[in-house]
Amino acid sequence: xxxxxxxxxxxxxxxxxxxxxxxxxxxxxxxxxxxxxxxxxxxxxxxxxxxxxxxxxxxxxxxxxxxxxxxxxxxxxxxxxxxxxxxxxxxxxxxxxxxxxxxxxxxxxxxxxxxxxxxxxxxxxxxxxxxxxxxxxxxxxxxxxxxxxxxxxxxxxxxxxxxxxxxxxxxxxxxxxxxxxxxxxxxxxxxxxxxxxxxxxxxxxxxxxxxxxxxxxxxxxxxxxxxxxxxxxxxxxxxxxxxxxxxxxxxxxxxxxxxxxxxxxxxxxxxxxxxxxxxxxxxxxxxxxxxxxxxxxxxxxxxxxxxxxxxxxxxxxxxxxxxxxxxxxxxxxxxx
Amino acid sequence: xxxxxxxxxxxxxxxxxxxxxxxxxxxxxxxxxxxxxxxxxxxxxxxxxxxxxxxxxxxxxxxxxxxxxxxxxxxxxxxxxxxxxxxxxxxxxxxxxxxxxxxxxxxxxxxxxxxxxxxxxxxxxxxxxxxxxxxxxxxxxxxxxxxxxxxxxxxxxxxxxxxxxxxxxxxxxxxxxxxxxxxxxxxxxxxxxxxxxxxxxxxxxxxxxxxxxxxxxxxxxxxxxxxxxxxxxxxxxxxxxxxxxxxxxxxxxxxxxxxxxxxxxxxxxxxxxxxxxxxxxxxxxxxxxxxxxxxxxxxxxxxxxxxxxxxxxxxxxxxxxxxxxxxxxxxxxxxxxxxxxxxxxxxxxxxxxxxxx
Numbered sequence: 001x002x003x004x005x006x007x008x009x010x011x012x013x014x015x016x017x018x019x020x021x022x023x024x025x026x027x028x029x030x031x032x033x034x035x036x037x038x039x040x041x042x043x044x045x046x047x048x049x050x051x052x053x054x055x056x057x058x059x060x061x062x063x064x065x066x067x068x069x070x071x072x073x074x075x076x077x078x079x080x081x082x083x084x085x086x087x088x089x090x091x092x093x094x095x096x097x098x099x100x101x102x103x104x105x106x107x108x109x110x111x112x113x114x115x116x117x118x119x120x121x122x123x124x125x126x127x128x129x130x131x132x133x134x135x136x137x138x139x140x141x142x143x144x145x146x147x148x149x150x151x152x153x154x155x156x157x158x159x160x161x162x163x164x165x166x167x168x169x170x171x172x173x174x175x176x177x178x179x180x181x182x183x184x185x186x187x188x189x190x191x192x193x194x195x196x197x198x199x200x201x202x203x204x205x206x207x208x209x210x211x212x213x214x215x216x217x218x219x220x221x222x223x224x225x226x227x228x229x230x231x232x233x234x235x236x237x238x239x240x241x242x243x244x245x246x247x248x249x250x251x252x253x254x255x256x257x258x259x260x261x262x263x264x265x266x267x268x269x270x271x272x273x274x275x276x277x278x279x280x281x282x283x284x285x286x287x288x289x290x291x292x293x294x295x296x297x298x299x300x301x302x303x304x305x306x307x308x309x310x311x312x313x314x315x316x317x318x319x320x321x322x323x324x325x326x327x328x329x330x331x332x333x334x335x336x
Numbered sequence: 337x338x339x340x341x342x343x344x345x346x347x348x349x350x351x352x353x354x355x356x357x358x359x360x361x362x363x364x365x366x367x368x369x370x371x372x373x374x375x376x377x378x379x380x381x382x383x384x385x386x387x388x389x390x391x392x393x394x395x396x397x398x399x400x401x402x403x404x405x406x407x408x409x410x411x412x413x414x415x416x417x418x419x420x421x422x423x424x425x426x427x428x429x430x431x432x433x434x435x436x437x438x439x440x441x442x443x444x445x446x447x448x449x450x451x452x453x454x455x456x457x458x459x460x461x462x463x464x465x466x467x468x469x470x471x472x473x474x475x476x477x478x479x480x481x482x483x484x485x486x487x488x489x490x491x492x493x494x495x496x497x498x499x500x501x502x503x504x505x506x507x508x509x510x511x512x513x514x515x516x517x518x519x520x521x522x523x524x525x526x527x528x529x530x531x532x533x534x535x536x537x538x539x540x541x542x543x544x545x546x547x548x549x550x551x552x553x554x555x556x557x558x559x560x561x562x563x564x565x566x567x568x569x570x571x572x573x574x575x576x577x578x579x580x581x582x583x584x585x586x587x588x589x590x591x592x593x594x595x596x597x598x599x600x601x602x603x604x605x606x607x608x609x610x611x612x613x614x615x616x617x618x619x620x621x622x623x624x625x626x627x628x629x630x631x632x633x634x635x636x637x638x639x640x641x642x643x644x645x646x647x648x649x650x651x652x653x654x655x656x657x658x659x660x661x662x663x664x665x666x667x668x669x670x671x672x673x674x675x676x677x678x679x680x681x682x683x684x685x686x687x688x689x690x691x692x693x
Contacts, residue, residue, distance in 0.1 A: 024481075046480070052510060057503030060469025061476060068409060068457055068477040087500065091463050092470070099450040101443030 002147075002199040008174035010146035010200045011111075011167060012038060014153035015073060017204060019043045022071060025157060028058060029075025029111075035174060055085035059110065063092045063162075066108035071157060079112035079128050079166060093162040094137030105160040109153070114142075115168040115228055115278055116322055118180035118189050122310040125318075127227065130277070130284025132164050133255030139163045139209050140255040144171070144230040146198040148253055151207030159209060168227045171195040190319075192231030212259035214266060218246025221332050222266045224289060225276035226252040229323050233276050236328040245332070255285055263289060264296050273300045274331045276323045281306040301336040354666075356402075360557050361662045362670045363398035364655050367418040369678035370427045374417055374434060374448070377682075378592050380693040383434045387448055387592040390418035392555070392585040393520050395654030397422050399560025400488060400518055400580070403568045407485040409457035409474035411467040416451045416460030419490060423456055427678060431685035439688055465498025467491045468517065472504050475513035479575065486514040486571050494525030496538045505545045508577035516564070516571050517542065517579040520554060522586035527596055542579035554582030555652040558661065585652040 005013065016039060019025045028049035033040050040048040051058040055076055062074035076082050082089060093106055116125030133140040139161055143149040149167065156163035169175040170191050176182040182189060215230060216237050223233040230251040237247035250266050252259065267273045273293070275286040286304040293300055305323045312318055320327075371391050378387045390397065397418040404410070412419045420430055425441065433440030434448045441451055449462035459470060471489035478485045495501050496519060508515045519538045523530050539549040548570060552563040560582055567578040589597035650656055659667045686692055 049511070052503070052506055054500075054503035054507055056500035057469045057472060057507040060466060060500055061473035061504070061507065064409075064411065064459065064470045064473030065476045066473070067454070067459070068474050069481045070477045084499075087463055087466060088469065092461070092466065095450075096452060096459070099442055099446035100452040100454065101441075101445045104452055104454040 002201045004197060005146055005200050006173050006197050007143075007146045007149050007167065007171040007195065010150040011153050011172075012036070013200065014150040014204055015039060015157070016042060018071075018154065018157040019047060023047075024069060025071040025073065027073040027075065027111075028062070030077050032075055035075075035178065055081055056087065059085040059088035060092060062108055062110070063088055063096065063106060066106050066162070067096060067104060071107050071109075073109040073111055073157065076110060076112040078124050079114040079132075080123050080126050082110075082112065082128065082132070089132070089138065089162070089164070090135055094135045097161070098137055106162045107160050108162040109156045109159075110162065110164045111153075112164065112166055113169045113172060113175045113179075114166045115170060116311050116318060117170045117228065118176060118182075119313060119315055119318060120179060121313045124179070125311045127166065127168075127279045129164075129166055129226070129255045130279040130286075130288070133258075133285060134283075134288075135256075137162070139257065140166065141209055141253060142166045142168070142226045142255060143207075143253060144168070144195050144227050144251050146196075146200050147205070148207050148213075148251075150200050150204045152209065152253065154204050154206045155209050158206065163209065166227070168195070170228050192228060192235075194234075195228065195231050207253065210254045210257035210259055212250055212252045212254070212262040214248060214262070215251050216247065216249040218248050218270070220245050220247065220270055221272040221274065221335065222248040222250060222270045223274050223276055223328065223332075224250045224252065224263060224266070225323075226255065226285075227278060229276040229278050232323055232325055232328060236325045236332070239325065239329060240332060247332070258288070258292070260292055260296075263292060264298055267293055267300050268298050271300050272332075272335045273302050274328065274335065275302075275304040275306070276328055277304060277306040278323055279306060281308050303331040303335055305331050357558070357658070357662050358666055358670060360398055360402060360561060361655075361658045361667065362674060363401070363422050364394040364557055364658060365670055365674045366678070367394040367397060367421050368655055369674055370421045370430065370681075371417055373427075373431060373678055373682045375588070375592060377431065377434065377693055382689075382691055382693055383448070384436070385447055387434075388415045388590065389588045389592060390415040391588055392522060392652065392654070394418055395557035395560050395658065396518065396520050396554040396582045396584060397490070398654075399557045400516070400564045400568075402561050403565045404488065405485065406456075407482050409471070409478065409485070409487040410459075411470035411474065411487065411489045412451075412458070412460035413464065413467050413491045413495065414449045414460070414462050415490075416458075417448065420451050420453070420458060420460070423453075423458055425451075425453055425456060425458070427681040428684045428688075431681060432688060435685060435689045435691065437685075437689045465491065465495040465501035467495070468498075468501035468504030469507075471515045471517070472507050472511070472513050475508065475515045475577075476511065478514060479512075484572060486516060486568065488516045488518060490518050490520060492525075493519055493521040493523070493530050493534060493538050495519075496541060497525070497534060502541070505542055505547060505577070505579070509546050512575045513577055514571045514575050515577040516568055517547070517577065518564075519579060519581045521581060521583045523583075524586055524590065526590050527594065537581075539579065539581040542581075548576065548578040549581060550578075551581045551583075554584035555654045555657060557654050557658045584654075
């Protein structure tokens with residue numbers, strides 16, 4: 001049995017189920033009693049807590065709360081703000097299990113919105129999953145559909161490890177209304193319909209952390225992406241099919257752990273790879289995939305579409321800066 | 337019990353007071369013995385990394401821990417040996433951890449700055465100020481899962497300039513978290529005099545957040561104990577945070593081998609040995625020790641302040657102060673017994689690690 005729902009609603013459904021099943025699950029962050037009103041009404045003020053604008057303190061507190069019996073879902077409103085709480089994630093959440101000799105779990109979910117396409121500028125539109133995914137000791141997941149959003153959140157809450165759960169704002173109508181003024185009929189955002197709404201199983205089917213999925217299979221080129229990028233790839237693949245070029249689209253779903261098996265297999269199948277990454281070009285996920293293929297001796301022609309500079313504010317500049325269908329098509333055509 | 341039927345309880349009998357004093361002294365002696373053992377192993381080169389000793393803080397640790405229960409949680413800073421020792425963690429496992437051995441408390445993965453013990457709900461941390469948020473998290477879970485228990489954060493006055501610690505004072509207040517913040521004020525922010533860096537003072541800052549605060553001489557364990565008890569009772573019963581500001585001394589510097597300490601103790605000899613910018617500026621000092629130390633004044637307030645601290649070191653030694661109250665005979669018995677215990681811990685650790693010192 002499944003029902004149709006929005007991406008944000010799917011996440012809320014997963015959290016609601018977890019909070020109903022386990023009294024140790026709670027959520028806190030800035031404005032959550034407004035943003036997560038349904039959870040507040042269902043589970044009470046002790047388990048849905050507004051936090052001061054002090055990410056350092058409340059993310060740090062979430063780490064030890066998780067280490068001492070609770071299952072916190074801490075919200076960092078925008079992943080860009082993780083910068084002021086980076087110590088908690090880098091030096092505590094990611095380290096304490098290792099420091100303890102592998103014995104002390106940190107069952108923490110860090111939930112943050114991410115991504116651009118609604119003109120919020122370069123301090124509010126980053127994704128940072130490459131940065132976060134490179135840190136040993138934490139998992140990073142990036143769902144691109146409501147079903148995956150619910151399934152990955154369910155797995156994240158159940159995990160004994162710290163999981164960073166990144167929800168793209170173009171897919172999450174709660175965020176787009178809240179931050180982007182999406183309620184205005186005069187403004188249009190390029191929201192991928194299949195990512196923003198879709199079927200979600202009841203009960204929710206957990207999605208294993210670290211498993212990619214093939215969204216479309218073609219023999220001539222492999223497009224590897226995640227988040228909104230998956231939908232841009234699907235659109236590009238549709239266009240390529242019209243030109244007689246069949247593309248595979250891989251949705252990574254997890255940045256860390258990375259589903260290396262799927263990446264290698266699907267890359268080897270076509271020998272032509274384009275990584276479409278809304279994160280920065282350098283020092284991140286797209287380079288990691290290139291290294292992975294090189295280490296596995298997979299001979300491919302390789303290209304990447306990523307963010308190369310600070311994301312600009314103006315709509316047309318923002319469009320050019322983020323991975324878009326035109327850039328993906330150009331990258332495919334330039335491959336050997 | 338007596339109070340509940342309207343009869344004033346009798347004053348504490350001296351025997352019980354003596355026994356409490358002796359226990360407190362034993363705790364400080366045990367901490368000092370493990371710290372000394374650790375320092376010895378470091379000087380022997382068997383502990384390879386940094387060691388931040390807690391010598392000078394024993395009275396604060398013992399005085400606070402006297403009033404904690406096994407269900408309370410503690411977040412330490414980068415000087416955790418004393419807290420772990422006083423909490424009853426096996427000193428052999430601490431020493432093995434510092435030796436980097438698989439049988440150490442954390443399998444040799446954490447080292448001296450990252451002792452962690454889940455069963456004791458004890459953590460330590462090498463990032464200055466992080467004990468604040470960490471204690472808040474422990475206290476948050478305590479509220480729902482272990483009502484009546486509290487969390488304690490140990491940190492220095494240098495950490496009072498760290499944003500996350502200031503944030504956690506606020507968080508603890510607005511979330512009604514049972515946290516006792518303990519500021520061990522040794523006067524130094526790494527190797528810079530805190531007087532030059534800290535606006536206002538720790539207790540006044542905490543008071544501004546609405547926390548109950550108290551100041552105490554941290555080198556007087558009985559005073560620490562009495563003050564900590566008042567605050568802890570309140571934190572426990574009211575679910576409200578409080579801050580204890582305790583002054584102490586740091587005779588061994590920021591970490592073992594602190595170049596400032598080495599230069600102060602042996603201006604000419606050490607400046608030939610060590611690298612960095614310090615040697616050139618003091619190498620001219622020769623002749624009498626006074627002249628050598630005089631030459632150090634060129635380094636500004638740092639060594640001058642250090643000198644003042646080192647000169648008065650004994651007065652600030654919490655063990656010497658408490659020893660006078662315990663009495664020589666009882667003190668010697670405690671010192672002999674605890675020293676023997678810790679010597680056994682050391683020899684066990686060395687035997688297991690198959691090294692000798």
